[in-house]
Structure formats: structure tokens, C-alpha cells
Amino acid sequence: MSDHLHLNLFTMASVEHVSPGSWRYPGDRSADYADREYWTEVARTAERGGFDAVFFADVRGIYDVYGDDRETAVERAVQTPANDPQLVVPAMAEVTDDIGFAVTRSTTYNHPYQLAREFSTLDHLTDGRVAINVVTSYLESAAANLGLDERMDKETRYDRADEFLDVCYQLWEESWEDDAVEADRETGRYSDPEKVHAIDHEGEHFSVPGPHGCEPSPQRTPVVYQAGSSDYGRSFAARNAEAVFASQPTEEGVVEYMTDVKSRAADAGRDPESLRFFIGVVPIVGETRELAEAKYAEYKRHVDVEATLALLSGFLDMDLSELDPDQKVEHIETDAIQGTMNAFTKAQPDREWTVREVAEFCGLGTTSPKLVGTPEQVADELQHWHEEVGVHGFNVKEVVRPDSLVDFVDLVVPELRERGLVPPTDAEPPGETLRERLLGEGQSRLRADHPARQ
């Protein structure tokens, strides 16, 4: 694979994202998550490190599955409190030029007409540097707060998500023609009414006549990120996603996932090679192997196992407080996040995991591999995943914030640049938009084979 590799910083506008307990680590600044200055610094550092995007996770609801109450989640800051990530983006865009911003939004608890407007606005304000990570949400407690009696089952959620994106695509792609805006001071005509169209969408979940309220933004449709791992989720990703996230911890699992999603993409009429696959990684870097190992040992010591169990209970929709920690994990089909379950069962059929082992492993970046070593060793592993396994990029997860990012940027990225895997600091980006960073120069719009344009 000749293309260079792609990097997202995977984070959350919260105290804890996916390394519960690490906020207590000396020097960790996670508790500054509500400061604008924290995020502008993160954006600058990630841009300096050649990252393509800062990718914000987001959840609705509270992690109250563990012990059947919210006590642990609240006490240990399990993804709560968390601010709305999309409101942080303009501040980060203001202090950067090239880096993109991916924001997670739920199709279960939003309305497409409203969301389309928010993303058009963000795409304008960032000069085309925005992506949407489309999720369907998994916590039961979200449903109650957002007007539903109970969480929709997964099939209904994905069904709604399909129609949701269909409405958004029509608003973003079809409502305003490219030359609809004239902005002619002489005639006083801003837009040509003949070139601004209704979409007249009447569906099972939504009725949206249109037209879209915003004029076309640089990318029109933001870059679509998705991470479905169930059967429905994989088909949804294959139809819609331009960047797809595999949550399998093993090479075989990732290869199986990519092959399957690519074949589903081909069935949907897309060029499967245009999809960009990412895996999560947790780099733990030191100048020497011993220093990296010592850091890893210290990080593990700070893992909050109970908070991790509360996080996983939400991911799996299963109260892990009821299980014996030394009990073996058995596969279940879940209406929450299937990928987390599969990571320890289907993806590793030859290894048995206990509940305690899963919690200790997941306490640092959940299911993602931990890459522990010198900058060269970490770069070797990334290069291996890229060149041998075939992933296009990585969601880099921090343990200590922002030190893990700074370590990666200052220690690993120079090594990746040496190897030609990350463009040099003085390289011109392939274009202004995030989509061009992912797909190449001139490709700021959705590809013609994407279902939204067919």
C-alpha cells in the first residue's frame, strides 16, 4: 500500500473517555475538558503532528447499567460529565489551518433537518474540515431523557439511521444547485429560486419537504465516519461510510471485518477500495523499551477497574457487577455495542478471557491494541498494520491527556515522517477539505458512486 497513513486523535469533551481512572495520573489535564484553551492546544498539537482530524466521541444518557444505578458512573466520571463536542469545533478551527474535526452525532435522538443545518454551518465555518461520525446510541437511559418509553431495538435504530441520512443527503446534495447563489448587488437577487429545490421527503420516520436552509458548503456532505460491527451495522457502514472503524483487537478479526464490509460496499454499488479503514491504538512510548514498559506499568496501576466495568456494562448492556470477576466471558448478542463483545469472543476463539482480564485490558483504551515501546518500535507496529494488514489509518487514543498525544507527536511522528508514512512538515495538504485529505486532491465532494449521489 503506497498511500501514507491517516491519523485521528480519538477523544471526547469529557473527563474520561476510554481510559477510566487516568484523569488521576500526575499532570493529567482531563479535568480541563471544559476549557476552550485546552482544546485549542490539542488542535494545534495534533495539527503539528500531521493528524487528519480530531475525532470526538459522544454519548447520550448515563452509564447506569452497572449495579443498576448511576452511582459509579457519576462518582468516577464515566463519560459523564461531558460537553457537546460540536460547540468546541469553531474554537479549534480558529487556531488551525488544515486539521479536520469529526463529531459524533446520533440519528436516534436528532432530527435530520436540524442536523443537516448544523453540519452545513460547521462545514462553512471550518472551510470544509468537518466529518460526522454517525451512531445510533446504545444507552437505555438516553431514550427516557429524549422522549421515548424505551430504547429502540437495533434494527429499528439502523432503519431510522438509513432514512435519516437519506434526508440529510437530499438536503446537502440536491437542494441547492452549485450556482444557485448569485449574490448580485445590482439586481438585489441573492439566490435563484429556480435553483433551490424542495426535497419532498415522506418516509416512515420523517417528513421533510425542504428546501435546505443553508447554501452549499465546501464539502456539502461532511465526511461520513461510521463504526458498525453487527450485521445491520456493517451493512449501514458499507452503504454510507467513507471512513470505517474496526474494533477488533486481532489482525484476523480486522481482516475479516474489512473484507466483509468491502464486499457489502461493492454490493451497494461503491468502489470498495474508496473506503478508508481505521483501527484504534493506544501508543505508550518511551525513549527506551524499559521506560515505555515502566510507563505502561504505571498507567495500568491507575486503571479504575470498577469504572471500567461500569463503562463496559453500558457498552454491552449487561450488568457486569453481577458476574464473578474470575468467570470466563461468554459470547452474547447485544442490542448495545456488538463490537465490544466480539472482541473477546468471536475475534479470539482460541483465548478465554475472564471478566477481570477484560476490565484490566479495556481500562486503557478499551478493545484497542496497546503499542508499548520506543518510537521505532511503535512505528514498526503501525507500519505493519498499515502495510501488511491493510488498514489506512489509526484512531489514536490517549491514556494521559494531553501527554500521550504530545509523546506521540514528538516521538513517534518524526519516525513516521522519516519512513514517509506521514507527510513532511512542509508538505502542502492535498486540498483544503478533510475529504481531500482522505481521498486525494480535487475530491472535496462525495464520490459519484456513493449512494447519496446515485
Ligand SMILES: Cc1cc2nc3c(=O)[nH]c(=O)nc-3n(C[C@H](O)[C@H](O)[C@H](O)COP(=O)(O)O)c2cc1C
Ligand atoms: C471507534 C468507535 C467509535 C465509536 N464512537 C461512538 C460514539 O462516540 N458514540 C456512540 O454512541 N457510539 C459509538 N460507537 C459505537 C458504534 O458506532 C455503534 O453504534 C455501535 O457499535 C452499535 O452498533 P453495532 O452493534 O452495529 O456495532 C463507536 C464505535 C467504535 C468502534
